[in-house]
Amino acid sequence: MPVKFFGQFMVEKGAITRMALLQAIDLQEKTNLKFGEMVIEMGLMGKEDIARVHLAQRSEDLHFGDMAVKMGFITEDQVQQALTRQRNSHLYIGEALVKVGAISDQSLEKYLADFKQDQAGYISEKIEIPADVPHRPIWEMVADLTYKMLTRVVGISFRPGPCTIIEKIPARPIIAEMGFSGSVSARYLLSVSESTRNLVAKAILAEDSVENESVEILDDSVKEFVNIVCGNIAAKAAQLGHSIDITPPEMRDDSAHGITVPEKHTGLMFPVYLSDGEIFELTIFVADR
Amino acid sequence: MKSVLIVDDSIAVSRQLEKIIDDGKEFKVIAQGRNGAEAIKLCQQHKPDIVCLDMNMPVMDGLTALRSLMQLMPDLPVVMVTSLGGVGDKYTEAIRLGARDVISKPFEKESVLDMLRRL
Numbered sequence: 001m002p003v004k005f006f007g008q009f010m011v012e013k014g015a016i017t018r019m020a021l022l023q024a025i026d027l028q029e030k031t032n033l034k035f036g037e038m039v040i041e042m043g044l045m046g047k048e049d050i051a052r053v054h055l056a057q058r059s060e061d062l063h064f065g066d067m068a069v070k071m072g073f074i075t076e077d078q079v080q081q082a083l084t085r086q087r088n089s090h091l092y093i094g095e096a097l098v099k100v101g102a103i104s105d106q107s108l109e110k111y112l113a114d115f116k117q118d119q120a121g122y123i124s125e126k127i128e129i130p131a132d133v134p135h136r137p138i139w140e141m142v143a144d145l146t147y148k149m150l151t152r153v154v155g156i157s158f159r160p161g162p163c164t165i166i167e168k169i170p171a172r173p174i175i176a177e178m179g180f181s182g183s184v185s186a187r188y189l190l191s192v193s194e195s196t197r198n199l200v201a202k203a204i205l206a207e208d209s210v211e212n213e214s215v216e217i218l219d220d221s222v223k224e225f226v227n228i229v230c231g232n233i234a235a236k237a238a239q240l241g242h243s244i245d246i247t248p249p250e251m252r253d254d255s256a257h258g259i260t261v262p263e264k265h266t267g268l269m270f271p272v273y274l275s276d277g278e279i280f281e282l283t284i285f286v287a288d289r
Numbered sequence: 290m291k292s293v294l295i296v297d298d299s300i301a302v303s304r305q306l307e308k309i310i311d312d313g314k315e316f317k318v319i320a321q322g323r324n325g326a327e328a329i330k331l332c333q334q335h336k337p338d339i340v341c342l343d344m345n346m347p348v349m350d351g352l353t354a355l356r357s358l359m360q361l362m363p364d365l366p367v368v369m370v371t372s373l374g375g376v377g378d379k380y381t382e383a384i385r386l387g388a389r390d391v392i393s394k395p396f397e398k399e400s401v402l403d404m405l406r407r408l
Binding site: 217 | 298301302305309345371380381384385390391393394395400404
């Protein structure tokens with residue numbers, strides 16, 4: 001079962017109706033204040049200040065609180081106070097489902113335990129990202145979910161190599177990529193050989209052989225695998241409180257010459273060693289802060 | 290047997306989904322589209338019993354197509370297909386617009402069939 005939210009899990013399980021979930025989400029939306037709404041409620045900023053911060057965020061990639069501090073509207077201490085108050089008053093979806101009468105208080109605990117067990121396979125283990133790279137926990141999660149999807153979707157045995165900072169991705173016949181925006185700005189690239197592409201295609205197409213498939217279908221399968229991984233990354237990021245939008249997957253047409261890490265980006269490469277001696281790479285171009 | 294329309298810009302995904310759904314007994318895939326505009330055209334043309342509609346497509350995305358489909362055929366059972374798991378905003382918007390459910394990738398055959406049987 002892929003990465004998902006508790007509400008979706010409950011609907012799929014048949015424990016609640018879609019209508020009940022929508023009622024609970026409505027209650028959450030009314031109860032949980034965004035950071036800007038919270039600082040207004042606390043009397044720290046006015047609506048016009050909020051609009052100015054939002055405008056400034058369009059030209060500089062900073063969280064709302066950091067930008068508000070930079071612009072002199074609030075102090076670091078006040079950011080922490082607002083965050084604490086936001087955290088303490090947060091209504092979780094499970095609690096909201098109880099409040100709208102969709103489930104009982106007693107059953108919530110059991111459903112949460114079931115959900116935790118269902119999602120256990122998607123909880124990250126430690127992956128080392130070089131120091132000084134921004135948003136390290138996110139890249140750890142990206143690598144971890146990629147490895148898990150390789151196992152679950154493609155069904156291959158592999159050994160991940162250590163993450164290194166690179167200047168250029170080596171030449172590969174196939175490189176598929178997707179973009180991340182929102183809480184982070186980055187490109188996700190998966191570079192594979194033709195034989196690895198065929199392994200991915202077999203899994204995606206659920207075929208024993210892909211010998212007679214067109215290159216278009218085979219490449220499309222790699223794009224789809226990247227799409228599945230990145231979709232699950234966006235879902236996992238949302239669970240962790242980050243908002244990541246993804247762009248549709250694309251094939252790089254310059255893969256045969258290797259790809260240089262763009263300016264003002266850091267290239268993180270995660271080599272993956274297959275049992276038959278093949279190697280392929282996950283690379284993330286992380287935009288500098 | 291219920292007729293199903295699959296709309297996804299990825300040929301690989303459409304093939305994968307057709308393989309799961311088209312069992313020759315309960316469900317029959319009658320047509321495939323590659324974007325939201327084709328979804329609307331094919332729905333009017335074939336009047337399927339169920340539509341599996343990708344969320345993220347070029348030309349016209351799935352949510353835009355869903356909005357139009359619900360105006361044209363409010364009772365049409367549409368399930369959205371997405372790799373975004375349960376990403377809150379999109380999931381909620383799809384359900385609010387009238388989608389009956391959301392199929393998450395990677396597909397699990399029995400989950401997909403169970404969902405379609407419930408429609």
